[in-house]
Amino acid sequence: MSEHExxxxxxxxxxxxxxxxxxxxxxxxxxxxxxxxxxxxxxxDIPAWARINGHKILGHHDNGDEITVTVQVGG
Amino acid sequence: xxxxxKAIALISGGLDSLLAVRVMQEQGIEVEGINFYTGxxxxxxxxxxxxxxxxxxxxxxxxxxxxxLGIKLHIVDVIEEYKDVLLNPKHGYGAxxxxxxDCKIFMVGKxxxxxxxxxxxxxxxxxxxxxxxxxxxxxxxxxxPIVAKESGAEDILVRPLCAKNLPATKPELEGWIDRxxxxxxxxxxxxxxxxxxxxxxxxxxxxxxxxxxxxxxxNYSDKLVDLWDARGTRExxxxxxxxxxxxRHIRPKPEFKLIIARDAGESKYLEGYRKQFVxxxxxxxxxxxxxxxxxxxxxxxxxxxxxxxxxxxxRDAEQVEVHxxxxxxxxxxxxxxxxxxxQVNEDWHV
Numbered sequence: 001m002s003e004h005e006x007x008x009x010x011x012x013x014x015x016x017x018x019x020x021x022x023x024x025x026x027x028x029x030x031x032x033x034x035x036x037x038x039x040x041x042x043x044x045d046i047p048a049w050a051r052i053n054g055h056k057i058l059g060h061h062d063n064g065d066e067i068t069v070t071v072q073v074g075g
Numbered sequence: 076x077x078x079x080x081k082a083i084a085l086i087s088g089g090l091d092s093l094l095a096v097r098v099m100q101e102q103g104i105e106v107e108g109i110n111f112y113t114g115x116x117x118x119x120x121x122x123x124x125x126x127x128x129x130x131x132x133x134x135x136x137x138x139x140x141x142x143x144l145g146i147k148l149h150i151v152d153v154i155e156e157y158k159d160v161l162l163n164p165k166h167g168y169g170a171x172x173x174x175x176x177d178c179k180i181f182m183v184g185k186x187x188x189x190x191x192x193x194x195x196x197x198x199x200x201x202x203x204x205x206x207x208x209x210x211x212x213x214x215x216x217x218x219x220p221i222v223a224k225e226s227g228a229e230d231i232l233v234r235p236l237c238a239k240n241l242p243a244t245k246p247e248l249e250g251w252i253d254r255x256x257x258x259x260x261x262x263x264x265x266x267x268x269x270x271x272x273x274x275x276x277x278x279x280x281x282x283x284x285x286x287x288x289x290x291x292x293x294n295y296s297d298k299l300v301d302l303w304d305a306r307g308t309r310e311x312x313x314x315x316x317x318x319x320x321x322x323r324h325i326r327p328k329p330e331f332k333l334i335i336a337r338d339a340g341e342s343k344y345l346e347g348y349r350k351q352f353v354x355x356x357x358x359x360x361x362x363x364x365x366x367x368x369x370x371x372x373x374x375x376x377x378x379x380x381x382x383x384x385x386x387x388x389x390r391d392a393e394q395v396e397v398h399x400x401x402x403x404x405x406x407x408x409x410x411x412x413x414x415x416x417x418q419v420n421e422d423w424h425v
Binding site for chain 1: 110148149151152347
């Protein structure tokens with residue numbers, strides 16, 4: 001299991017979702033991906049994408065300027 | 076034992092594609108969704124930027140629809156490829172800069188390509204939520220066969236909501252699906268779809284009045300044409316088409332345009348462009364951040380500052396202090412009188 005980071009700052013949805021989706025295709029089951037975003041829309045869109053595609057959201061952190069969503073790749 | 080057949084469905088996030096998939100699921104078809112992002116999709120952008128939209132529920136309707144249907148959704152970035160559709164539409168534009176028929180052909184063609192590139196997944200046919208007569212350009216009786224033919228989908232393109240008004244497709248002829256369990260919807264009325272939605276228990280579906288594309292919007296199309304005219308080329312980048320959705324656009328001279336934020340949310344969004352573009356801010360009074368798109372000369376700074384000051388709280392002051400930020404240079408400080416309403420020429424508004 002390894003941990004990765006994806007920069008999706010200044011992208012508006014659905015681009016952060018598309019970038020996450022494409023990055024996850026390169027990762028192994030169980031890997032962790034931290035997606036760094038500025039569009040608050042990711043707080044609903046990335047979890048929705050994860051639910052329908054079998055991935056898990058481990059949490060998110062919002063520092064006021066940036067939101068980091070942590071995804072664990074599912075099987 | 077019967078073979079389970081599989082389809083890929085074009086999901087816009089609207090009601091029609093939602094229903095079309097559910098009709099096929101009722102017939103035992105396994106469905107996955109595909110959604111193409113052109114850059115002009117109305118999903119969420121202005122909600123994410125503007126203050127007055129902050130309270131609206133932020134959701135991507137295609138993802139929401141997929142979740143309601145219990146299907147996977149593949150979102151595909153087609154921004155680069157879509158440029159050719161927009162710039163060279165074989166079938167022309169609709170009322171604005173919307174190349175709807177070419178767009179539909181393109182998207183169904185991409186679904187055909189998806190099936191070919193993912194043979195291991197065993198997709199047998201394509202589903203769309205098209206309804207004859209629903210859209211004036213792309214969804215007409217005459218254009219339905221054009222979409223099927225020019226996309227390359229031919230007889231594997233199924234429109235469950237109006238299938239009974241169209242020739243039988245391969246999935247029907249092969250007995251994979253039952254034609255009698257599909258529908259004969261036509262025209263612009265939404266009542267049959269709403270009744271079907273009620274039957275299936277869908278209540279919270281999206282219903283964008285002008286479709287799901289900014290290109291059907293006159294104001295947006297006007298700004299796009301203005302951009303192309305000013306640059307003398309129809310090339311565009313992602314940032315260009317995003318910025319057309321933000322702010323008040325005023326062009327005092329052919330060489331440059333001012334994008335004036337309309338609220339704090341838009342000012343915050345434009346902040347992200349400060350390292351690339353000239354920006355202007357009134358500092359003696361509250362006022363919006365303004366971005367300059369194009370080639371502004373130093374002799375035009377006073378004009379630009381006067382316009383920007385017109386849209387801040389110092390609009391009636393005798394003098395306001397304005398800072399002009401040119402990337403890589405020292406801040407230019409100006410004390411100017413804001414332009415009056417009459418001095419901001421009506422023709423400057425894009």
